[in-house]
Amino acid sequence: MKVFIAGGRGRVGSRLADTLEAKGIEAVPGGLEDGIDVLSGKGLAEALVGVDTIVNVLNTPRFDAEGAISFFEGAIDTLTAEGERAGVRHHIVLSIVGVGEGDASEIGYYLGKVAQEKAVRSASIPATIIRATQFQSYIPVLIDQHTVDGKVHAPRSYIQPVELDEVVDLLTEAVTTLEPGSEIEIAGPDRFFHDDLFRATLAHRGDRREVVTVEGQGPIEAMVPRGAHRTGVVRYPIPGIPTV
Ligand SMILES: NC(=O)c1ccc[n+]([C@@H]2O[C@H](COP(=O)([O-])OP(=O)(O)OC[C@H]3O[C@@H](n4cnc5c(N)ncnc54)[C@H](OP(=O)(O)O)[C@@H]3O)[C@@H](O)[C@H]2O)c1
Structure with a gap:
C-alpha cells in the first residue's frame, strides 16, 4: 500500500508518516518543501503514481474566511482531480470537532474547514472525515490566539483536548482498515471549561497573563462531540483542573 500525505512534514503529517512507515506502509510526504503545491498542482501527478x-x-496560516476557504477547498479540488487520474480510491481528511457550530460558526479558519468537509464529501473520490478536538500540545497556541492586548479572552464553554498520537492512531486505522465513507470524531478523556483550562495552563507555565471569562454566544458544548465518538485515554498533562 502507498499513501500520499498532503502536509506530510507538518505537526500531524510527520508523526503519521513515521507511524505508517513503522507498519511497513510506504508514505510519500507532500508539502511545499517536497516541491509539491496542492493548490497549483505542481509535482502532484508524479507524487501520486501508485498511490x-x-x-x-x-494547514494554512490564513485565518480569514476568504483565505481559509480558498485554501482548503482549492486543495480538495486539485487533489481530487489529480487523484482521480492516478486511480486513488480513498481520501481521508482531518477536520475539527464543532466547526461551523455555535461560537465557531463565524470564525474564518473554521469556515475554511467547513468548506473542506463539504468539498471532500461531494468529490468523486470516496472520502473519510476524521474530526478531532484541539490537540493537548496546541493549547498554548490556542491561548495566544485568544489574547487581545495582553489579556486572554476565554469562553465559558467546553473543551476536551486530545493527545495528538491518539489522533494519529485513528488516522492510521482509517488508512489500514476503515472503509471510505466514515465520519468519526475523537476527543480526550476529560472535558473542561476553556477559562479553567487556560488559567491552569498559564499558571503551570509561569505565565502571568490574565484570563477574562467571556460568555459563549453559542451552545456550551459546540466544540466537543455531542454524539458517538472515540475517547482517548491520555489525560491533559496538568492535574487538578476541574472537569465537567
Ligand atoms: N491544532 C489542532 O488542535 C487541530 C485539531 C484538530 C484538527 N486539526 C487539523 O489538523 C490539520 C493539520 O494540522 P498541523 O498542525 O499538522 O499543520 P501544520 O503543522 O501547519 O502542517 C501543515 C502542512 O501543510 C503543508 N502545506 C501548506 N500549504 C501547502 C501547499 N500549498 N501545498 C502543499 N503543502 C502545503 C505544509 O507544508 P510545508 O511545511 O512544506 O510548508 C505543512 O507540512 C489541519 O488541517 C488542522 O485543521 C488541528
Missing part, C-alpha cells in the same frame, strides 16, 4: 490513499493534513 491508493491520500491523507489530507494540510
